[in-house]
Amino acid sequence: MPLKAELHCHIEGAAAPELVVRQAQKYGKDTSPYIQDGSFVWHDFTSFLAAYDFSSDLFRTEEDYARLADHYLTSLARDGAIYSEIFTSPDHAGKAGLSAKAYTDALGEGMARAKAKTGIEGRMIVTGVRNAGVESIEQAARFAARCGHPLVTGFGVAGDERMGDLEDYVRAFEIAREAGLGITVHAGELMGWESVKAALDHIRPARIGHGVRAIENPDLVRRIADEGVVLECCPSSNVALKVFDSFADHPFPALQAAGCKVTLNSDDPPYFWTSLKREYDIAAEHFSMNDKALAAVTRTAVEAAFVDRKTKAMLLGRLDVKGR
Ligand code: ADE
Numbered sequence: 526m527p528l529k530a531e532l533h534c535h536i537e538g539a540a541a542p543e544l545v546v547r548q549a550q551k552y553g554k555d556t557s558p559y560i561q562d563g564s565f566v567w568h569d570f571t572s573f574l575a576a577y578d579f580s581s582d583l584f585r586t587e588e589d590y591a592r593l594a595d596h597y598l599t600s601l602a603r604d605g606a607i608y609s610e611i612f613t614s615p616d617h618a619g620k621a622g623l624s625a626k627a628y629t630d631a632l633g634e635g636m637a638r639a640k641a642k643t644g645i646e647g648r649m650i651v652t653g654v655r656n657a658g659v660e661s662i663e664q665a666a667r668f669a670a671r672c673g674h675p676l677v678t679g680f681g682v683a684g685d686e687r688m689g690d691l692e693d694y695v696r697a698f699e700i701a702r703e704a705g706l707g708i709t710v711h712a713g714e715l716m717g718w719e720s721v722k723a724a725l726d727h728i729r730p731a732r733i734g735h736g737v738r739a740i741e742n743p744d745l746v747r748r749i750a751d752e753g754v755v756l757e758c759c760p761s762s763n764v765a766l767k768v769f770d771s772f773a774d775h776p777f778p779a780l781q782a783a784g785c786k787v788t789l790n791s792d793d794p795p796y797f798w799t800s801l802k803r804e805y806d807i808a809a810e811h812f813s814m815n816d817k818a819l820a821a822v823t824r825t826a827v828e829a830a831f832v833d834r835k836t837k838a839m840l841l842g843r844l845d846v847k848g849r
């Protein structure tokens with residue numbers, strides 16, 4: 526089994542349905558519109574976000590969040606992951622009644638618990654949510670820039686790509702960049718190649734969340750390869766959301782063949798009936814990747830990680846030992 530690393534997982538979206546049901550019982554909420562027969566229920570991106578927002582609202586205390594991060598990173602480590610970057614959302618925590626600082630500290634505590642048990646390294650990428658508006662995104666950027674939490678190393682924008690223009694978020698990204706944070710932005714998931722080009726032109730990210738619809742424009746694919754921008758690919762998420770009809774239609778192999786740096790990620794695993802392990806299994810089965818090719822994807826992820834040089838060298842060393 527190749528070692529794994531993940532760069533793109535929304536921590537609220539990693540909560541398993543059983544855990545969400547337990548949280549709902551604790552807070553006296555009815556999950557039946559969003560969870561049926563032990564599975565999340567949604568039929569398009571809008572209803573996915575509704576289920577996601579409903580579940581996120583059931584994580585309200587520091588211990589709720591610490592347990593969520595501990596649970597997710599521990600399960601990831603058991604599947605062979607040595608590194609995990611989670612997307613955090615102060616906007617969701619605020620709606621559930623927790624300050625950005627208390628939320629971030631709690632997730633950090635959960636990550637520390639998972640690391641103590643399994644050795645998995647973790648970092649946090651604070652995200653702003655497009656559908657929450659520009660002011661909320663800038664507030665998230667200001668928090669990320671100032672919070673000083675040692676595990677907060679990046680800033681990103683997620684949420685509904687169909688809302689707002691990437692140009693609107695330039696200020697937020699500048700705040701984050703000036704603070705030395707790594708930059709990633711969701712684009713080219715729901716919207717076409719133009720959104721990926723706009724991300725490169727206006728935001729200049731090191732990585733793009735998804736970015737897969739760049740495949741619609743060969744010049745843009747060449748630019749991504751030339752500029753070394755890393756794509757955080759989430760095949761199951763794309764197929765579940767009908768961005769592509771099947772894994773056979775997914776552009777992961779074509780993007781890689783064109784020289785783009787591609788990584789494998791689970792996005793919101795139980796919503797898309799997946800896990801990081803399943804993404805690697807899908808790549809083996811549908812993209813004809815052997816263990817050596819999968820190990821190279823893990824290496825790309827670690828090289829692109831928003832992590833200090835010493836930790837990165839340690840992680841690469843672990844890959845070298847395993848690869849020998
Ligand atoms: N927030 C949580 N999951 C997301 C996704 N797949 N795309 C955009 N925003 C999200």
Ligand code: ZN
Binds near residue numbers: 683711
């Ligand atoms: Zn995402």
